Amino acid sequence: MHLDHAHTHTHTHDGPSAVSADAHRPDGTRRALRIGLGGPVGSGKTATVAALCRALRDELSLAVVTNDIYTREDAEFLLREAVLPAERITAVETGACPHTAIRDDISANLEAVEDLEDEVGPLDLILVESGGDNLTATFSKGLVDAQIFVIDVAGGDDIPRKGGPGVTTADLLVVNKTDLAPHVGSDLARMAADAKAQRAELPVVFQSLRSEGGVAAVAAWVRGQLAAWTA
Incomplete structure (x- = not known):
């Protein structure tokens, strides 16, 4: 089951803060904050995700969804680096332009993040890494609450x-x-x-x-x- 994904945002002196109309799961518990990471091929998105996992894993309950076109390479890198337990890392093979899975048809990513919450939750944070793309890559507000561009x-x-x-x-x-x-x-x-x-x-x-x-x-x-x- 997917949630209602209508969003609003407020701003502070540090920039936009994530505020969402669908902050709770169907059972009434608060869902995880979702942060997307996008950017061109080779910019260091996966390395940044790995470093964030190492920095935050002792204080937060977190998980990661990676996106690649035809492989699970980014997820496999995170697994080799043991940045999180294996059950907290999952991969989406988009099979098409990375824009599609993070902005246009987000169903596969929504399923992945919601499955993680069902299987290893409750979670504080889910990082969603886009496949490598160009300067036009953005995430749907229905998928993530805030975006990092690398x-x-x-x-x-x-x-x-x-x-x-x-x-x-x-x-x-x-x-x-x-x-x-x-x-x-x-x-x-x-x-x-x-x-x-x-x-x-x-x-x-x-x-x-x-x-x-x-x-x-x-x-x-x-x-x-x-x-x-x-x-």
Whole structure:
């Protein structure tokens, strides 16, 4: 059974906070917060999901849904890394453009997240990772409550300036692999200024998963979203 997926959103000084009309499951219990992660191929979405699982698994009950076109490769990576117990990781093979399964026909992903809650719940958080896509990838509000869009410096420091729905409208923009900037000629200050121009007050995080800080800023943002969700 799927839930009624009408959504509304409120905003705080930290950006949009997830508020949903369908915050409860049919049995009256609160359902998990759903956060989607999208972005181009190779930007570091799966690595970010893995790092978030490691950072949050001791304090939250969480699970992951991955999307690939014809494989379970991202889910298998998470399983090899043992970021969560195997029963908390599931995969959707979209068989088509990744947009379809996260924005247009979300039924397979809805079934996956609801099955996880039935089988391993109650859950605090479900991360839904899109298959690798371009700058137009966005999630249906009927699938996720908040969206993270991941780009990386190796894709070019003009990506924030080019915009696109993923860059301009995601609740959080993550500029990943900042440690590579000197090696690929990317200007982080330029990227920050362009992201600010495109996103106004929506938050942006620059991260390197190889650095000491790692995914800490993104994990803090997720905690803030969860606090708003459960308030």
